[in-house]
Amino acid sequence: MTQTDIRSDLGLRPIINVSGTMTSLGASIVVPEAVAAVSAILPQFVEIGDLQKKASRVIARLCGTEAGFVTASCSAGITLAVAGAMTGCDLAAVERLPNTEDLKNEVLLMTGHMVSYGAPVEQGIRLAGAKVVPVGQATSAYGYQLNGAINERTAAAVYVVSHHTVQYGLIPLKEFVEICHARGVPVIVDAASEYDLTGFLAAGADIALYSSHKFLGGLTGGIVAGRTELVRATYMQNMGIGRGMKIGKEGILGTIAALEAWEKRDHAAVRERETRYLQLWEQTLSGRPGVTPIREADPTNNPLDRLKVAIEPKGAHITAWDLADALASGRTPIIVRDHEVEHGYFYLDPCNLHPGQETVVAERLVEELEKARQSNEIIATPLEGRRNRSSQAIMHWPD
Ligand SMILES: *Cc1c(COP(=O)(O)O)cnc(C)c1O
Numbered sequence: 243m244t245q246t247d248i249r250s251d252l253g254l255r256p257i258i259n260v261s262g263t264m265t266s267l268g269a270s271i272v273v274p275e276a277v278a279a280v281s282a283i284l285p286q287f288v289e290i291g292d293l294q295k296k297a298s299r300v301i302a303r304l305c306g307t308e309a310g311f312v313t314a315s316c317s318a319g320i321t322l323a324v325a326g327a328m329t330g331c332d333l334a335a336v337e338r339l340p341n342t343e344d345l346k347n348e349v350l351l352m353t354g355h356m357v358s359y360g361a362p363v364e365q366g367i368r369l370a371g372a373k374v375v376p377v378g379q380a381t382s383a384y385g386y387q388l389n390g391a392i393n394e395r396t397a398a399a400v401y402v403v404s405h406h407t408v409q410y411g412l413i414p415l416k417e418f419v420e421i422c423h424a425r426g427v428p429v430i431v432d433a434a435s436e437y438d439l440t441g442f443l444a445a446g447a448d449i450a451l452y453s454s455h456k457f458l459g460g461l462t463g464g465i466v467a468g469r470t471e472l473v474r475a476t477y478m479q480n481m482g483i484g485r486g487m488k489i490g491k492e493g494i495l496g497t498i499a500a501l502e503a504w505e506k507r508d509h510a511a512v513r514e515r516e517t518r519y520l521q522l523w524e525q526t527l528s529g530r531p532g533v534t535p536i537r538e539a540d541p542t543n544n545p546l547d548r549l550k551v552a553i554e555p556k557g558a559h560i561t562a563w564d565l566a567d568a569l570a571s572g573r574t575p576i577i578v579r580d581h582e583v584e585h586g587y588f589y590l591d592p593c594n595l596h597p598g599q600e601t602v603v604a605e606r607l608v609e610e611l612e613k614a615r616q617s618n619e620i621i622a623t624p625l626e627g628r629r630n631r632s633s634q635a636i637m638h639w640p641d
Contacts, residue, residue, distance in 0.1 A: 257570075258599050261579040262548075262591040263435060265360055269455035269462060270594055272496070276460050279499035280492045293494050294477070300498050301467045304505060305450065306440040310467040311477050312454065312494045316434035317359070318487035319451035319464040319476075320366035320400065323430045324349055325483060326476030327398035328372060336482040340371030348375045350391050350399040350427070352383045354408035359434065363402055370483065372397060382411040385421050392425045402432045403442065405541040419446035428472055437544045439467075439504075448472050454493070457544070457593070460500030463493040513545060516592040519600040520549050523590055526604040530611055532557020538589070548579065552587040560614035560621040562586045563628055568610045568621075576606050584625055 249256050263270045294311045301310025313319055328345045329335035335345060349372045356364050356376065364374045375396075378387045388399075399422045401415055413421075415431070422429050428448040435456040436442075442450045449472055454463030466476055480488070520537055527535040532554040540546045553562040560568070563583045569576040579589035590603065614621055 255575050257575045257577050258602060259577055259594045260590045260592070260603055261577045262593060263453075263456040264577075265455075267577060269453075270457070270459050271596070272455075272461060273459040273500055273503045275503040276496040276499040280461060280496045283491050283495045286491075288491050290491065290494070293491060297494050297498050298473075300501050301465055304439050304501050305443055305465075305467040307443045307450075307467050307469070309470040309473040310465060311473065312489050312497045313464045313466060313480075313484065314487040314489050314493070315462065316432065316451045316453040316464040317361060317366050318484070319466045320363065320430070320432055321369045322476045322479040322484050322487065323449045323451065323466060323472070324367050324372050324398055324400070325370040325479045326472055326474075327428050327430070328370065329478070330475050331471075331478060333478065333481065336478050339479075339483050340369070342371040346395050346397040347372050348393070348395045349373065349397055350375050350377050350388065350422075352377045352388075352401075352412050353380050354378065354383060354412045355400070355402040357402065357404065357406040359404070359406060363400070363432065367400060378412070381408050383413050385413060385417055388413060388418065388421050389425070392422070392427055396425070396427050398428050398430055400430045400432060401447070403436050403542060404432070404434065409541055415442065415445050415447070434464075435544075436542060437546075443468060449476065454497040454500060458497070458500040458504050461493045461496030463489050463497045465497060465501075509545070516546065519592040519595065519603075520547060520590075522600055522604055523549050523551075523607070526607055527551060527611075530558070531615065532559070533611065546591075546593055548589040548591050550587050550589055551578075554586070555620050555622055558611060558614055559617050559619075560611075561623070561625075562588055563625060564621045564623055565610060565614065567623075567628070568613070569606055572606075574602055574606055576603055584629075 247256055259267050297312050298309045302308055313322055325339055328342055328347055349367050351374055353376045367374050375391050377383050377391050401418055419429050431442040431447040431450045433442050433450050434453045437457050449468035452465040454460035454465055524535045527533050534552040536550045537547050538550045553565055555561045566578050566580045566583055566588050569578055579591050
């Protein structure tokens, strides 16, 4: 932790992030290599096409593929890759988007992958002018359904790898790719927050998309990686709908630097540090009435464990969501991972902490749990209001 904190100058709360990599909290801690590269390039002019060629080589090497480039976000990558699959390298068609009248414009997406990462995946597809064709049902999809959805207007298929999606009953990537490729349909994988840079392309995906600002610790940006022909058609969208999704020199170089740092990072040491944090929190919480800490592996097999904190209100004298809210308030706000809190638990994610913050988290947990135990009544506010808080808050922004 630095001594001076720009957040206090700005009047912003000095939050500690144990929720993971969240756009709404500023994504991740940008690695020092990217910070240095960004300050070095900001005062200089560069030929962006050449900088993107350099990015292409670094992305190709790290992702074990042919080509790549950097765009504004992974979300932008979804829209541009779908656009590229529709237009190919036809610049006139690139300029006509989102008009797709004379193009193949159907994009397949399993219903179980129709999730929101803060915005709907399917909207990212529609933004290119494509029509989303759902495959299967919410919790099931079969090869015959995918095959049956392919026709002469099919431009691409999108496959989402994420903890957000339904985690069972859907078509595995390998089978998905086989079916699509047998019918000449390219597969675009949204792997925004997956650590595995090579596996999805190795499984046959034509394009894989990643966020620069998530596990890589780069600037806000999106990485497009894959087969040269489709990556080129995707890159061309910068002369069309991609203009509004533009990334600057700092974002491109920041991504290159973050990728190179990722290659050199001592991943075992990072894992060890995160494990120490989890052990500390586990020890802090075990034996406390109504609190059950359980270490859990990441649902999509990223090399990352989290601590699940299950709260039994009778014993703890507080609900999981009221504890999460109590932690998030006060002079040292701790933001936990609370997207399943209605089930009576939240998670502590160790991946975005500065050294020393793990102790603050432990202290705040003890403080709030002891305060709750001293309360005569169980602290239990209705969940309904809490769920709608963010959509209500935006109605009043900027007040
Ligand atoms: C975060 C995320 C995105 C969006 O990535 P951005 O780079 O923030 O636009 C898309 N898909 C999934 C699965 C994500 O987790």
